[in-house]
Amino acid sequence: MTENSLMLTISAHNLSRNFGSYTAVREINLELRHGEVLGFLGPNGAGKTTTMRMLTGNLAPSSGSVEIYGIDLLDRPRDAKMHIGYLPETPPLYRELTVNEYLRLAAKLHRVSKIKICSALDEVKLQCGLKDMGKYLIGSLSKGYQQRVGIAQAIIHDPDVIILDEPTVGLDPNQMREILSLIRNLGTKRSVVLSTHILSEVENVCDRVQIMHQGQMVFNESMTGVKQKKISLEEIFSQLTLNDKTSEKI
Amino acid sequence: MIFVIAHKELKALFNSSLAWTLLALMQLVLAWIFLGRLDAFLEIQPQLIQLANPPGLTEIIVAPVFAAAAIVLLMATPLLTMRLIAEERHNHTMTFLISAPISMTDIVIGKFLGMMIFFSVIIALVIALSISLLVGGTLDFGLLLSNAVGLFMIAACFTSLGLYISCLTAQPAIAAAGALGGLLALWAIDITMNDVNNIAQDFSIFKHYENFNRGIIDTFDLVYFMLFTLTFLVLSIRRLDGERLRG
Numbered sequence A: 001m002t003e004n005s006l007m008l009t010i011s012a013h014n015l016s017r018n019f020g021s022y023t024a025v026r027e028i029n030l031e032l033r034h035g036e037v038l039g040f041l042g043p044n045g046a047g048k049t050t051t052m053r054m055l056t057g058n059l060a061p062s063s064g065s066v067e068i069y070g071i072d073l074l075d076r077p078r079d080a081k082m083h084i085g086y087l088p089e090t091p092p093l094y095r096e097l098t099v100n101e102y103l104r105l106a107a108k109l110h111r112v113s114k115i116k117i118c119s120a121l122d123e124v125k126l127q128c129g130l131k132d133m134g135k136y137l138i139g140s141l142s143k144g145y146q147q148r149v150g151i152a153q154a155i156i157h158d159p160d161v162i163i164l165d166e167p168t169v170g171l172d173p174n175q176m177r178e179i180l181s182l183i184r185n186l187g188t189k190r191s192v193v194l195s196t197h198i199l200s201e202v203e204n205v206c207d208r209v210q211i212m213h214q215g216q217m218v219f220n221e222s223m224t225g226v227k228q229k230k231i232s233l234e235e236i237f238s239q240l241t242l243n244d245k246t247s248e249k250i
Numbered sequence B: 001m002i003f004v005i006a007h008k009e010l011k012a013l014f015n016s017s018l019a020w021t022l023l024a025l026m027q028l029v030l031a032w033i034f035l036g037r038l039d040a041f042l043e044i045q046p047q048l049i050q051l052a053n054p055p056g057l058t059e060i061i062v063a064p065v066f067a068a069a070a071i072v073l074l075m076a077t078p079l080l081t082m083r084l085i086a087e088e089r090h091n092h093t094m095t096f097l098i099s100a101p102i103s104m105t106d107i108v109i110g111k112f113l114g115m116m117i118f119f120s121v122i123i124a125l126v127i128a129l130s131i132s133l134l135v136g137g138t139l140d141f142g143l144l145l146s147n148a149v150g151l152f153m154i155a156a157c158f159t160s161l162g163l164y165i166s167c168l169t170a171q172p173a174i175a176a177a178g179a180l181g182g183l184l185a186l187w188a189i190d191i192t193m194n195d196v197n198n199i200a201q202d203f204s205i206f207k208h209y210e211n212f213n214r215g216i217i218d219t220f221d222l223v224y225f226m227l228f229t230l231t232f233l234v235l236s237i238r239r240l241d242g243e244r245l246r247g
Helices: A002-006 A048-055 A077-081 A099-109 A114-127 A143-155 A173-189 A199-205 A223-228 A233-249 B002-015 B017-050 B057-081 B083-090 B094-099 B104-135 B141-167 B172-192 B205-213 B219-246
Strands: A008-019 A022-033 A037-041 A063-068 A084-087 A161-165 A191-195 A208-213 A216-222
Touching: A008 A048, A008 A191, A022 A048, A022 A191, A022 A208, A022 A216, A037 A048, A037 A173, A037 A199, A048 A063, A048 A161, A048 A191, A063 A077, A084 A143, A084 B094, A099 A114, A099 A143, A099 B002, A099 B094, A114 A143, A143 A161, A143 A173, A173 A191, A173 A199, A191 A199, A199 A233, A208 A223, A208 A233, A216 A223, A216 A233, B002 B017, B002 B104, B017 B057, B017 B104, B057 B083, B057 B104, B057 B141, B057 B172, B057 B205, B083 B094, B083 B104, B083 B141, B083 B172, B094 B104, B104 B141, B104 B219, B141 B172, B141 B205, B141 B219, B172 B205, B205 B219
Parallel strands: A037 A191, A037 A208, A084 A161, A161 A191
Antiparallel strands: A008 A022, A008 A063, A208 A216
């Protein structure tokens, strides 16, 4: 177990991404260990989503490397992707499928064996509060439930690394609390990267916090470190991300 | 994994009314043509008897129906292929497929396979139409087979082209228009060609189909169709792979 908890699940080095002449992400480093929840903060347009897309193999980095469980994502994408569950900013849902059909498809695509699919489906529905929703068409569900289905598809194959891009958007406060406790539970056995705008979420759930601004990593500290220094995340966040913006505008 | 994608594609297809509408309309149009040819056959039948080696039911009725089926497929394919990739992009579901541990090749081939299974249903219906002639006559099964193979091959060509064009855009409507334009252009080569020994003849998709239509299964035609299909499948895979690099 000790060996397990020391193991690096995600390790990204000098990750950069250019879109034409615009640099969206500049040489960021990111390391995550087993059982850690990483809060990924930053203003809109800071490059969070771009980074997450690179970590999940949706976007090839311009330079740098990504390793998932020691497997190079660029060299062996299929093996590496087996370990990842990803919820993008817009949940990738097929509106014309029912929740059960969709989740079963997600399980099959992630190579969950046939025998396990049924139990995985039941478990994930229970975890995400979708127990009675199985037979509904996804298109007919409310935004909050759609978001839960999005989370469910990311964890159905029991991945070691879960990457969630703003998972609590569009949820009411109760649902938000449920999802956050789910994430905390998931984080005990796996690694979770959680991008969000809500600082209190990070304070409650995360073990470590990183702040991105204008494509660079400007802050990286463990949550205990933040608490020891008795600084509030809100202050740090505005200090680090507000200055440049205002000076830029002037 | 290919079959998982193909299965998903078929499910999406038959969940929508588009597939059923198309199947019904195509069958209606083809049955109409079929009956028209049957009428013509009955009219000329007395004269046919006087010929030493008269053409049979298959030549007069079945072959023209298959020729018409190719044209109908040309019109219908863009409507079916437009959604393949463009709609996935439009609905942000492409991420779902790309994040899964499958390769672009699996995605492209899976989608292609799904479409081909659907087209097999259409072709089976056309064959069923032809077989109904057995009630009052005999059929040349060799010619029927060659026609069916030809229709399958030409459907594969249409699908691969439509699939590639669907990879180029995020708007299904544009993908449909593009594929229809491309296919009509292929048809136009055939119409504008006046000379017999024209080099364009070798490139015309319908000229190759014509051979199958007459009952000739030529390796040149087979290779042409396979290369055509393969080319656009490879282009599709490369296009999608390249997208991760370009963003």
